[in-house]
Amino acid sequence: MMCGGFLRVVRPSAVGLMSSLMVKKSQVCHRTPVSIRYSGSGNSEEEKISRFPVPYKKNLPYDIVELMEEVELKGGFLPNVFKVLAHRPAEFRAFFAYYNLLMNKETGGLSKADRELIVVATSAHNNCLYCVVSHSALHRIYSKKPTLADQVAVNYEVADLTARERAMLDFALTVCRSETVTDKHFSSLEAHGFDRDDIWDIAAITAFFALSNRMAHLTDMRPNTEFYNMGRVPRDKRSPGTEDDRP
Structure with missing residues (x-):
C-alpha cells in the first residue's frame, strides 16, 4: 500500500x-x-x-x-x-x-478481511504489485482463506465470493474506475447489510489506495519477500517474521 x-x-x-x-x-x-x-x-x-x-x-x-x-x-x-x-x-x-x-477503525460493518479485500481488488485494477502482494497477505491472515485473495487479484468477478463481498467489490470498482455513483449503488449495498457509514468506508479505502497505488508506481516500490508466504505456511513450518495471527 x-x-x-x-x-x-x-x-x-x-x-x-x-x-x-x-x-x-x-x-x-x-x-x-x-x-x-x-x-x-x-x-x-x-x-x-x-x-x-x-x-x-x-x-x-x-x-x-x-x-x-x-x-x-x-x-x-x-x-x-x-x-x-x-x-x-x-x-x-x-x-x-x-x-x-x-x-x-473499530466501528462499522466492515471486517478487517473486508477492508483488505477492497485493497486487493482495486490495487489489482490499478496494477499495483506492492499493494496486491502485501494486502493479499493480510487478507489471508484475517480471513483464514489462503486462496481467495489470489482469485480476486486475477479476476474478482469469478472469485469464490459471497453475495455481500461481491456487492462490496462491485461498488469499490465503480469508485476505482471513477464511474458515476447513483442511488442504485446505495440500494444494492444496503440490501446486503451495509449502512451509509460502511459505504463511505468502502469508497474512502478505494480512494486512499488509488493514491497509494500511484505512489508505488512512481517509486517502483518492491514488496518484501516475507509477504508472499504470510498466511500460507502452516504454523509449525513458519520462519521467523511470518506471523499469521496478528492483532
Whole structure:
C-alpha cells in the first residue's frame, strides 16, 4: 500500500504514536541504528526498493524511527513502504495517520478481511504489485482463506465470493474506475447489510489506495519477500517474521 501490514503489526501503544507525530516532528534520532537496515543509495539490486533515496535511520525524526522499530519488533520485518515514504517525513506522517483511521477503525460493518479485500481488488485494477502482494497477505491472515485473495487479484468477478463481498467489490470498482455513483449503488449495498457509514468506508479505502497505488508506481516500490508466504505456511513450518495471527 504502498500498503501492507503497516500499522496492523503494531501494538496499541505504537498506534497511539500517530496522534503525537506532528508534535515531535522536529526531533531527529541520533541513536545508533539497531536492526532496521536502510540502503541509503540503493546500490545493489537486492537493496533497491525505490527510485528515490531511502534515508539513513540516524537522519530520521525520532517519532518515525520509534514507529518503525515497533512495527519491526512485532512483525519480524519492516515493510518497504515505511522506508520508501520516509523520504518525505511530513507526508509519511499524514499517510500513516489516514491509513490508520481507515484500516484499523473499530466501528462499522466492515471486517478487517473486508477492508483488505477492497485493497486487493482495486490495487489489482490499478496494477499495483506492492499493494496486491502485501494486502493479499493480510487478507489471508484475517480471513483464514489462503486462496481467495489470489482469485480476486486475477479476476474478482469469478472469485469464490459471497453475495455481500461481491456487492462490496462491485461498488469499490465503480469508485476505482471513477464511474458515476447513483442511488442504485446505495440500494444494492444496503440490501446486503451495509449502512451509509460502511459505504463511505468502502469508497474512502478505494480512494486512499488509488493514491497509494500511484505512489508505488512512481517509486517502483518492491514488496518484501516475507509477504508472499504470510498466511500460507502452516504454523509449525513458519520462519521467523511470518506471523499469521496478528492483532
